Amino acid sequence: MKRRQLLAGGAALCASTVFGSTLQYNRDTKLYVPPEESPHERTFMQWPVSRRVYRDKEFQEIIQQTIADIANAVSEFEPLVLLAAKEHHRQIRRMVSNAVELWDIPTDDLWCRDSGPLFAKDTNDKLVVSHLQFNGWGDKQTHLNDAKIAERIAKLLDIPLVFSGLVGEAGGVDHDGHGLLMAHESSWVNDNRNPGLSRAEIEKRLLLAYGAQTMIWSPGVWDEDITDYHIDSLARFTSAGRVLINLPQTPDMQDPFHVAALETYDALLAADLDVEVISEPEYRRVDDIEFVASYANYYACNGGIVAAQFGDGDADERALDALKQHYPDREVVSLNVDALGEVGGGIHCATQQMPV
DSSP, X not given: OOGGGGGOOOOOOOHHXXXXXXXXXXXXXXXXXXXXXXOEEEEEEEOXXXXXTOOOHHHHHHHHHHHHXXXXXXXXXXXEEEEEOXXXXXXHHTTSXXXXXXXXXXXXXXXXXXXXXXXXXXXXXXXXXEEEEOOHHHHTSOOTTGGGHHHHHHHHHTOOEEEXXXXXXXXXXXXXXXXXXXXXXXXXXXXXXXXXXXXXXXXXXXXXXHTXXXXXXXXXXXXXXXXXXXXXXXXXXXXXXXXXXXXXXXXXXXXXXXXXXXXXXXXXXXXXXXXXXXXXXXXXXXXXXXXXXXXXXXXXXXXXXXXXXXXXXXXXXXXHHHHHHHSTTSEEEEEOOHHHHHTTOOTGGGOEEEEO
């Protein structure tokens, strides 16, 4: 078992038992998901509390401190809401700044990009949640609370929740906000999420969910990590038709993730996009083959970029320079978030934006 599977605690709930027949796939609602770099009303994050996921209490405390550090950094740029059951608020308040708002919404784990709400605008420019139902990455991890987070936020904000007809995660697709999506087939064309749906039907539903026109697919990797290789740890749109991709300096063609990364790179070039490579760090503080060292897994907030650094001075500096070039009007802040890399994710995985 690899990457976040090391912490998987077993599934507790599937999509059908969350909503039953109350949510219907609406093919007629026209939506538009703005680019991540457009202005935000706020950022959402989640507090990791499940002991079924984090059986090692000491490591759980390290993960929680990392989430607090990210929340504090993002809250310097825009309002930030940290989701957690009320019983955890006193502990959290000791770890975060007064700029961080706490909402009483129970959570299991921290991956708000995947279980949090995907916000979109309708034809009247009103916010809705364009809902991708979370099911613990194909019932690989407990998600009794996390499967309900998007619905609960929509209800609290009193905005409509429009079901996409898909089970999946926003971390499994990246969009430029100008009509283009990219994704790995392994995260979507997968019986653990969307049994019986063809790639063509999944593509149609994703395009509707995001208000996009074109989809770029590459194969990805099935069953080697809990996400089935989310695209946002590899490649990100920084503007219309422009991409940053995180590639190994010396690819190992026996490593399925390296092979898949190069396939994605080729697909992006074939789509005639402007693609810039950020090399993965050669040296890292965490010497573990399963460690995810993704510079691409940054978060774009109002006036800022919050990104990771991994202890390789040269590689960290090159990544910082690339982000400054792609986001010249923003302050780039780099953090040590090694604990997230140890469980297969990064800053982008832990955040979800709400557009203005």
